[in-house]
Every structure is written in structure tokens, then in C-alpha cells.
Amino acid sequence: MSASLAALFKPRSVAVIGASERPGSVGRLVFENLLAAGFPGAIHAVNPRHETVLGHPCVGSVEDIDGPVDLVALCIPAERIERVLRQCARKGVGAAIIHARNPAQGQRLARWQQRIRTLARNSGIRLLGPNSMGLWRARQRLNLLYNRNRLQSGPVALVSQSAGLCDALLDWCEAHGRGFSTVLTPGEALDVDLADAIRYLALEPDTRLILVYMEHIEAARAPALIAALRLAAAIKPVLVFSGGPPEEACLEGAILSTGAVLLHHVGELFPIIDRLLAGQVPASDRPLLIGNATGPDFLALNRLHAYGLEPAEPSERLLKRLRSLAPVRTRPGLVLPATLDAGALARCLDAVAEGDGLAPLLLLTPRPETDAEALVRTLIDRADHPPVTCLMGEQRVASARTLAREAGLALQDSPAAAVDVFASLTAWRRQQALVGALPEAWPRELEQPLATIAEECRRLAAQPERIDRATTLQWLERLGLRCPPATTATSLDEARARAEDMGWPLRLRPLNLWCRAPRQSVATDPASLRHHYLALFSAQQTCRDRSPVRGVLLQKLPFEAERLGLRLAVRRHPVWRSVLEASLPQARVPHCLPLPIGPAQLDVWLAHAERRPLEPLRDWLLRLSALIARIPECQALMLDEIYLDEEGPLLADARLELAPVPEDQPPYGHLLIHPWPPERVRRERLEDGSPLLIRPLRPEDARNPGRFTEQLSPESLRQRFLHPPPALTPELIAQLSILDLHREHALLALAGTEEEPAGVARYTCRDGAAEFAILVADRWQGHGIGRRLMEALMETARAYGCRRMYGLVLADNRRMLAFAGKLGFRRMPSEEPGVVRIERTL
CATH class of the missing domain: 3.40.630.30 (Gcn5-related N-acetyltransferase (GNAT))
Known part of the structure; x- marks a missing residue:
């Protein structure tokens, strides 16, 4: 793949087809950028209406060029692209950038795209676009962007699905002296897409960090994209941010599995980048807040909780050390020296560095007694590993900010911004444990039960309406999910006999998974048993067209157990294939994680404060992942009623949906990331x-x-x-x-x-x-x-x-x-x- 992209990323000769002198045209701006960048290879202008363009010789067709052409920029209307691409194919062009938008919609667009894709594939031309902003390559001095900014060289590669956002970012970077090794927008990505670009840049030494902006992810390309992110994150930092819908919260879990970092806020993007490139990453996920006033800590705490983080509490040993240096007050999550001058700040940071491996997060305000410049000089003296710092205010701290900027020290202007930087850096450090990790499809101890369950599922998948509630719970219990004592009955007399054996009270549920009757009823004696049994049996008669299953499930539940206010579900997702969803009482949307998952990945996911109620179910989640990996017939699985007692979690109700596996589906084709088989x-x-x-x-x-x-x-x-x-x-x-x-x-x-x-x-x-x-x-x-x-x-x-x-x-x-x-x-x-x-x- 990298070799086939050489014509795009490292061309020796470039032609701009549609080069023009008309002000405001795509052909003029792209050709001007190419000339201004100083591309050292052969440059060709192609336009049948001109003999010269901007003083450069011009030919009528790419086939009229003497010598080979590696890369062409197509600055022409979409209606002419197919004919010009045929000329490029005859010329032996290696890659083409299509700046034009799609020429049509609906079926006409699909047919046009298929013709362009087939033509490029058969002729060996790699396509970037249509609707691509173009490409910038610093090392090659290649600028084929439709953009008016003067770009500088830098260690960061930007790959963006949005040309508009790319324009805005490049404009900001020009004003602030920021540069890039590569800038690329794939546009409609008929050929070269995010995955291709990320994989290439992962192996390129000029790029030390990859920044990716996503708006949408196609289902067919999702596995390749995740694989490219896994490779890139194993070599260099990868930051991902998204301005489009987050795919029902599954994007975070998908990115987490790669070792890349998903940015939730991008206002502090470049301070995060600078610290990652300099290796200035906090040593702990729990920051020790140090300030010179109360109030900002509340703002910081609120932002920390949004990330699922908690502040650190200083140990008694650290407090003793701090108090030996200067008077110190504390409140939950905050250390507050009585006087925070430059000397006190230095001594405080030294004490924390010698202490319990905590990461300081400074919250500074322009109090009347505060010498902001002196505090900044103290931080500059620690330039090798400065703490994340918020310096609030404007007029009274302007000179201190200038001093920090000249020294290359990033200061955030609000507690929320400082927490954004801290949380993103610690997310990268935490996810280094996941770099290159590949979950095993199932552990060895589950091999035999899974083989038995898989055989039964294959048999029932042809008649999924015959699966019942009792069978589902038996399978899950065989997998290691604890279930209450239960039995089944298909007649009232049988139900009475089983109830006498089990003892009262009992919960009755319909065996039929498709029944709309009340899903549970409590029987305390023979009379109530008869009432509930007849009601459930009658309700199951109404769904006879959907399922022939009849009968009831009788369960002996520990009524003293605590019912957890959560639900677990596994379902198929149009992009992420098989996903685990956890619905928690206080969450606005379900927490989502693409399957499969391994222990290390799950521990990172569960570390979020909102997901900590799921920690008692950690072993269950791993076993459910193994079940879905092993049994592709499983289309959906709902765990609706979960209890917790002294022995651990207890599952009272579940529903399983099966379907035959398509004959052409390869192994693990129902999973986003292929597990270790x-x-x-x-x-x-x-x-x-x-x-x-x-x-x-x-x-x-x-x-x-x-x-x-x-x-x-x-x-x-x-x-x-x-x-x-x-x-x-x-x-x-x-x-x-x-x-x-x-x-x-x-x-x-x-x-x-x-x-x-x-x-x-x-x-x-x-x-x-x-x-x-x-x-x-x-x-x-x-x-x-x-x-x-x-x-x-x-x-x-x-x-x-x-x-x-x-x-x-x-x-x-x-x-x-x-x-x-x-x-x-x-x-x-x-x-x-x-x-x-x-x-x-x-």
C-alpha cells in the first residue's frame, strides 16, 4: 500500500490540469501554490485554451507532456474528469487529486463514481477525492491545496474529512507560526481514504504526530480505519477529534481500542500536541490541584467529573512535608498554600515531585499579592516537565503570559481548559497499555462450553423462533454468568408440582421470548400460581404466529439481593458491527464499546467514573465478548434484570436473538477488530x-x-x-x-x-x-x-x-x-x- 501511494506523497513530476490565470479559479490558486512552494521536480500546466499560465509553458493535454508524470491535480469540472482520467491512464500517471465536487446525485452519482473507481483501479491510478481540498507535503515542497494560507513545515500531519475546518485550522496556524509535515483531505474518498493516509503517515519519519478529524465513517471502511489507527498509535501519538455525530457514543470505545486518543474539546489542541511531542505527560490520572484561591477548584472539579476523573487527595506524609515548608490549607481536592509566591511554589512542586507520584495541576488567579511574572519564571525553570497550569485573568497577567509565550510555556486561561489538557495527556498515557494489544477471541477455560453453545446456536439459528427464555439463561449460566435456581413447566399441573419442590415464593416468566405479557409475576401460593400461569399461557397464545414456544419459567430469586439499575445489551451496529451497550440510570445515552474486548481495554474503559457501577460485572463483560466472538449467529442479547448479592452479580432475565450466518461471511466478519484466533x-x-x-x-x-x-x-x-x-x-x-x-x-x-x-x-x-x-x-x-x-x-x-x-x-x-x-x-x-x-x- 505504501509503495502504491508513492506517486501521491512523493511525486517527481506534477501536472495541474485546468491550470488557469483567471482570478479566483481553482486552477489558478492550486497552480500558484505549487509554484510558490518551490517544488523541485518537473511542473506542467495543462489547459487547451492557453499556451502559457503565469509565465509557465502550457500544453493542451497530459498526453502532450514530454516525460513521465507521477501526479496530476484535476482542477476541472466533474463532467470532464472521466475523459481526462482516460488520458492520464494512457500516459501512465500514478496518482490524481480531484478537486471538483460530485457531478450528480442518487443513482447517476453512484454510476459515475463506479466508472471513475473502476477506471482508476484498472489503470493503477490512486485517487484523492473528489471534493478534496488537496495535499501539502513539507519535505517535498509540494502544495496542491485549494487554500490561500502560507504553510510552514512542522512535525504534525493533519488528515481531515472537512475542508472547511482544515481551512480554519491552517489560517490559525499561519497566524501563530505553526506548521505541518502533511495536510490532506480525502473528500469523498473514492480510493485513498483516512485509513490509507494514516497508515502511510504512521511509517513516515517526518511525521511525529498525526491529527485526524472525522465527520463520518463508512461501515465497509471501519475495520481498515481501526487497523490503521492501531498501527499508527504503536509508533507515534495519534489524536482524533470529531465534529459530526459520535456514532451513538461508540466512537470513544472504538478509538480507545486502538491506543489513539479521542479529543472531546479542541480549544487547547496545540498545547496538548506540544506536550506530547516534548514527552511532558502527567504521571498520574488523578491531579493534585494546587491554587492560590478557592473557587477555581470547583470549575476544575466539574470538568474533571465530565472526563470521569477524580482529584487526588494528598497523603499525610505529603501534607506533613508541605506544612514544614509553609502554612497550607486543604479542602477536598485542593491544596492551598497560605502564600503562593515564587519560592513557595517551587518548594511545593519539589515536595509533590518527591512524594506519591501525583501530578500537580496549578490554578492561579491574579490576587492582589500575586506576582504572576515571578510564578511564571518558576515554571520556566522547570521547562523540562512543567505542570499543567491555568493562569486566569487578563490585564494584570498580560506580561506574564507574554513571558511564558516567549519561553514556549503554554498557559491555559481557565480551569476547564487546563483540565482539557490534563485529561487528554493522561488519556494518551493510560492508553499506551493498549498500544498494539489484540484481545483473544476467548480464553482457554471457555473453549469447551462455548463449543457446545455454538453447536446448539447453529442448530437453532435456522429456526430462531424456537429459542426460549430458559435455554438462553442455561447457556449464559454455562458460560459462567450466575443465574438463580429455575425450572420450566408446560402445564399447570407440572407448574404446581415444580413449585412444591422449589418452595414459595416464585417468580414466573413466559418461556416465549416474543410474548408481550408481563415479563414477571410473583406466586406465593397455589392460587396465585394458577392465576399467573393462566395469564402468561394465554398471553403466549397471541404470539403463536411468531413463536410456537409455550410454558413458564419458575425462578427462586433471592429477594434480599439488590437490583442494579442497569441493563446490558449486545447488538449489531451499522458501522461498528457488534457492540456492547450499558444503560446506566444517570446516563443520557448508553455507554458503548465495540467488541471484542480484552482485560486491559476493559479496565481502561471502566476507569471512567460514570462506568464504575459496571465494575462488579467485569468478568461478565469479558465472557459476553467471548460469546459474541465465538458465535456469529448471535444477533442481539439483552440482559434485563441484574442483581447483586454477597456472592456477586446474578442474572434473572435475558433474551437472545439468533440468525443464520451468511455463507460468504469470513471468520469474525461480524466484529470490528479481528481478535487473536x-x-x-x-x-x-x-x-x-x-x-x-x-x-x-x-x-x-x-x-x-x-x-x-x-x-x-x-x-x-x-x-x-x-x-x-x-x-x-x-x-x-x-x-x-x-x-x-x-x-x-x-x-x-x-x-x-x-x-x-x-x-x-x-x-x-x-x-x-x-x-x-x-x-x-x-x-x-x-x-x-x-x-x-x-x-x-x-x-x-x-x-x-x-x-x-x-x-x-x-x-x-x-x-x-x-x-x-x-x-x-x-x-x-x-x-x-x-x-x-x-x-x-x-
């Missing part, structure tokens, strides 16, 4: 009896890459990479280990009792064709490991819908060519000299 683990024996474990690669395998690479000779590496091996940079390690398992897999072979890394095989599948590569450690070659790896890899690719597999082999690698021939691969022509293409159907 335990079913792909194979345990075998080599010919000498040594154990061999073949399993999917885990992200944590990349922590010690030398354990495998040290066993490889230079010749083995040359044959694997077809050229001298690249250096194992952090970017390359992340690229090889953080995979989008929906389209790529890597299998690791561990040999011997010590499970020594002996080989790795991987493939990436596009359009049904899987490109593979394999590498076996020198000392393990000749033991049959390569054959077993390839058999497992082909089996995996086949399961994920790949129809053929191919690879590239050096022509002098006779051993690999013979090995491939035994596996059924055929030699095919290759465009690269010295390289043989091998291919087989799966």
Missing part, C-alpha cells in the same frame, strides 16, 4: 519427535525480535526480502507485528521444548489474491517446518475467502522454487528481472 493454534510433532507449535503471531512477539532474527543468515534474509534486508526499525517491527487479521495473517512456528522461534509465514489478501512470504531459521531448515507452516497458512487463507495464493522468489533460490513446486505452485512470468512469480489456487 485460538482455533488457528496447531500442535504437531516433527519427524524426530520434537514438539512443534504453530500459532498466529501475537503483537507481544515483537518485543524481542532478535530471538528469531539472530538465527537467520544474511543469505536467508536476502532471499526473504529479495534484496539486502532492511534495518529492524520500530516502524518496521510494528508493521510486521500489528496486523489487520481481517485481511492478513502471520503464523509463527515454535520448535522444541523451549519453544524456540523457528519460522514465520504470512500473507496479505486483496481482491481474493493472497501474497505470501515465508522464512525458516537456518538451523531448523530441513525439518519439515516450512511445509507445515505453508499448509497451515494456505488453510487459513482459504478459510478467509482467498481464492489463490502467490509469492515472489529470487530466480537463484532453487531450493524455494523446488519446495513451492511440491506444494502445487506454478511458475508465472514476472515483470521484475531476477524474480520468479509462483502461484496456485486454494
Whole structure:
């Protein structure tokens, strides 16, 4: 993917089609920007109505240009784009930026987009747009933006779905001396989208931080976008903010799973960026508020609670230390020195730094006795790691603000702004534990119960109306969710007999999940049992067309248990696929988390103060994630009545909806992030009896890459990479280990009792064709490991819908060519000299 985008991001020659001298035209502004940026490569103006444009020679067609053209900017009406793209295809252009808006709506638009997309794909042209603002690349001195600002170089890449917001941000940045390494808007994203741009910029050394603005996310592109964010966040900070609808609160959970940070407020965007780039991140999620007046702390506390954060309370040891330096007052969440001059502030910060690992957050106001400039100088002296600071006021602190600005020290002007900075920085620090993390589909202890439940679900999915309430609760209890003692009855006499065995009182529920009758009734004696049974049975008769299930569920509930005022649900989402929703009493909207989830991710999600009522259900949430990952037939699951007693949570009622899985749906196709698949683990024996474990690669395998690479000779590496091996940079390690398992897999072979890394095989599948590569450690070659790896890899690719597999082999690698021939691969022509293409159907 990165190589195919080189023509867009690193062109050697650029043509502006539609270049013009007409004031205010897109063609004039884009061509002016290209000339002003000083692009060092060949520049061409294309317009049949001109011989020169702004003093530059102009030709009538891109096909009239002498020499190759890597990138074109199409500054022409949408109606002409298809014809001009055909000319670009004949010229061999590598990439095109479409500035024009879409030419139509409805079915006409869909047909036009399909023709443009097909034309570009068949000719190898990468498209940015339509309706793209364009592209800025600082290192290449390339400016093809439809924008009037003078851009500067910087370490931040901006990828925005909104051209309007991009314009506003660039205008502010010009006024404040801010720069970018890359600016890009994908527009309608017929081809190059957010995921492509983020993945490319993740591997680029000129970009140290990626800033992403989202307005909408297409369902088909969501997995690739999340995979790109996972890769990028493993290499550099990634900040995401959204001005559109937040996809029913699921966006936060989706971004959290990647290790990126979702910004809720962007007023303090660049102070956050500066601190991240400088490594000035608070050491704790709980700030110690330090101020010179009361009042601002209330504003800070309100903002902290909005983020689900709580202030820290100083320990007795820290208070004793502070009071030994100067008189100190305290109130909940605030330390208030009697006099906060420069010396007192320095001593206070020293004491906190030596204390309990707390992170100070300063709230300063222009009190009559306050020397704001002296306080700022104290903070400048700590420029290596200054605390997040709010300096309120305007007239009396103007000189102090100027002093801070000249020293590169960011000061926020309100408690809320300071908390915004603090919360965003700590969110990034907290989510570093999730970088590269991949949840396991299900833990080993649930493998057997899940296999049994999955078999029963597959059988019932063809007739989902036959599933009943008792079966649903039995499955969940088998999974480890505690349920009350229960039994079923399909006649009144049977209900009486079961009730006498269980004892009174009992709760009765209809077995039929589709029944609109009261979902529970309490029977305290035979008479009330008869009344409730007949009422429930009669109500179930009314839904006979929807479900044939009849009968009642009798439950012995611990009435002394506390009922939790929350509901859990798993449902299908049009963008995020399978999501977990938690409805809490005080929440305006349900808290949402795309599945699957792992323990580390769940702990970060539950750390939010509003979600802490869910902590007793932590184990349940992990088990529900495993259930949904293992059973794609599950369309929806509602847990409606949850209690809590001394033994833990108790589930009294649940409803499950099943549906058959489409035949063309690949494994885990119902999940946003493909989990680590335990079913792909194979345990075998080599010919000498040594154990061999073949399993999917885990992200944590990349922590010690030398354990495998040290066993490889230079010749083995040359044959694997077809050229001298690249250096194992952090970017390359992340690229090889953080995979989008929906389209790529890597299998690791561990040999011997010590499970020594002996080989790795991987493939990436596009359009049904899987490109593979394999590498076996020198000392393990000749033991049959390569054959077993390839058999497992082909089996995996086949399961994920790949129809053929191919690879590239050096022509002098006779051993690999013979090995491939035994596996059924055929030699095919290759465009690269010295390289043989091998291919087989799966």
C-alpha cells in the first residue's frame, strides 16, 4: 500500500490540469501554490485554451507532456474528469487529486463514481477525492491545496474529512507560526481514504504526530480505519477529534481500542500536541490541584467529573512535608498554600515531585499579592516537565503570559481548559497499555462450553423462533454468568408440582421470548400460581404466529439481593458491527464499546467514573465478548434484570436473538477488530519427535525480535526480502507485528521444548489474491517446518475467502522454487528481472 501511494506523497513530476490565470479559479490558486512552494521536480500546466499560465509553458493535454508524470491535480469540472482520467491512464500517471465536487446525485452519482473507481483501479491510478481540498507535503515542497494560507513545515500531519475546518485550522496556524509535515483531505474518498493516509503517515519519519478529524465513517471502511489507527498509535501519538455525530457514543470505545486518543474539546489542541511531542505527560490520572484561591477548584472539579476523573487527595506524609515548608490549607481536592509566591511554589512542586507520584495541576488567579511574572519564571525553570497550569485573568497577567509565550510555556486561561489538557495527556498515557494489544477471541477455560453453545446456536439459528427464555439463561449460566435456581413447566399441573419442590415464593416468566405479557409475576401460593400461569399461557397464545414456544419459567430469586439499575445489551451496529451497550440510570445515552474486548481495554474503559457501577460485572463483560466472538449467529442479547448479592452479580432475565450466518461471511466478519484466533493454534510433532507449535503471531512477539532474527543468515534474509534486508526499525517491527487479521495473517512456528522461534509465514489478501512470504531459521531448515507452516497458512487463507495464493522468489533460490513446486505452485512470468512469480489456487 505504501509503495502504491508513492506517486501521491512523493511525486517527481506534477501536472495541474485546468491550470488557469483567471482570478479566483481553482486552477489558478492550486497552480500558484505549487509554484510558490518551490517544488523541485518537473511542473506542467495543462489547459487547451492557453499556451502559457503565469509565465509557465502550457500544453493542451497530459498526453502532450514530454516525460513521465507521477501526479496530476484535476482542477476541472466533474463532467470532464472521466475523459481526462482516460488520458492520464494512457500516459501512465500514478496518482490524481480531484478537486471538483460530485457531478450528480442518487443513482447517476453512484454510476459515475463506479466508472471513475473502476477506471482508476484498472489503470493503477490512486485517487484523492473528489471534493478534496488537496495535499501539502513539507519535505517535498509540494502544495496542491485549494487554500490561500502560507504553510510552514512542522512535525504534525493533519488528515481531515472537512475542508472547511482544515481551512480554519491552517489560517490559525499561519497566524501563530505553526506548521505541518502533511495536510490532506480525502473528500469523498473514492480510493485513498483516512485509513490509507494514516497508515502511510504512521511509517513516515517526518511525521511525529498525526491529527485526524472525522465527520463520518463508512461501515465497509471501519475495520481498515481501526487497523490503521492501531498501527499508527504503536509508533507515534495519534489524536482524533470529531465534529459530526459520535456514532451513538461508540466512537470513544472504538478509538480507545486502538491506543489513539479521542479529543472531546479542541480549544487547547496545540498545547496538548506540544506536550506530547516534548514527552511532558502527567504521571498520574488523578491531579493534585494546587491554587492560590478557592473557587477555581470547583470549575476544575466539574470538568474533571465530565472526563470521569477524580482529584487526588494528598497523603499525610505529603501534607506533613508541605506544612514544614509553609502554612497550607486543604479542602477536598485542593491544596492551598497560605502564600503562593515564587519560592513557595517551587518548594511545593519539589515536595509533590518527591512524594506519591501525583501530578500537580496549578490554578492561579491574579490576587492582589500575586506576582504572576515571578510564578511564571518558576515554571520556566522547570521547562523540562512543567505542570499543567491555568493562569486566569487578563490585564494584570498580560506580561506574564507574554513571558511564558516567549519561553514556549503554554498557559491555559481557565480551569476547564487546563483540565482539557490534563485529561487528554493522561488519556494518551493510560492508553499506551493498549498500544498494539489484540484481545483473544476467548480464553482457554471457555473453549469447551462455548463449543457446545455454538453447536446448539447453529442448530437453532435456522429456526430462531424456537429459542426460549430458559435455554438462553442455561447457556449464559454455562458460560459462567450466575443465574438463580429455575425450572420450566408446560402445564399447570407440572407448574404446581415444580413449585412444591422449589418452595414459595416464585417468580414466573413466559418461556416465549416474543410474548408481550408481563415479563414477571410473583406466586406465593397455589392460587396465585394458577392465576399467573393462566395469564402468561394465554398471553403466549397471541404470539403463536411468531413463536410456537409455550410454558413458564419458575425462578427462586433471592429477594434480599439488590437490583442494579442497569441493563446490558449486545447488538449489531451499522458501522461498528457488534457492540456492547450499558444503560446506566444517570446516563443520557448508553455507554458503548465495540467488541471484542480484552482485560486491559476493559479496565481502561471502566476507569471512567460514570462506568464504575459496571465494575462488579467485569468478568461478565469479558465472557459476553467471548460469546459474541465465538458465535456469529448471535444477533442481539439483552440482559434485563441484574442483581447483586454477597456472592456477586446474578442474572434473572435475558433474551437472545439468533440468525443464520451468511455463507460468504469470513471468520469474525461480524466484529470490528479481528481478535487473536485460538482455533488457528496447531500442535504437531516433527519427524524426530520434537514438539512443534504453530500459532498466529501475537503483537507481544515483537518485543524481542532478535530471538528469531539472530538465527537467520544474511543469505536467508536476502532471499526473504529479495534484496539486502532492511534495518529492524520500530516502524518496521510494528508493521510486521500489528496486523489487520481481517485481511492478513502471520503464523509463527515454535520448535522444541523451549519453544524456540523457528519460522514465520504470512500473507496479505486483496481482491481474493493472497501474497505470501515465508522464512525458516537456518538451523531448523530441513525439518519439515516450512511445509507445515505453508499448509497451515494456505488453510487459513482459504478459510478467509482467498481464492489463490502467490509469492515472489529470487530466480537463484532453487531450493524455494523446488519446495513451492511440491506444494502445487506454478511458475508465472514476472515483470521484475531476477524474480520468479509462483502461484496456485486454494
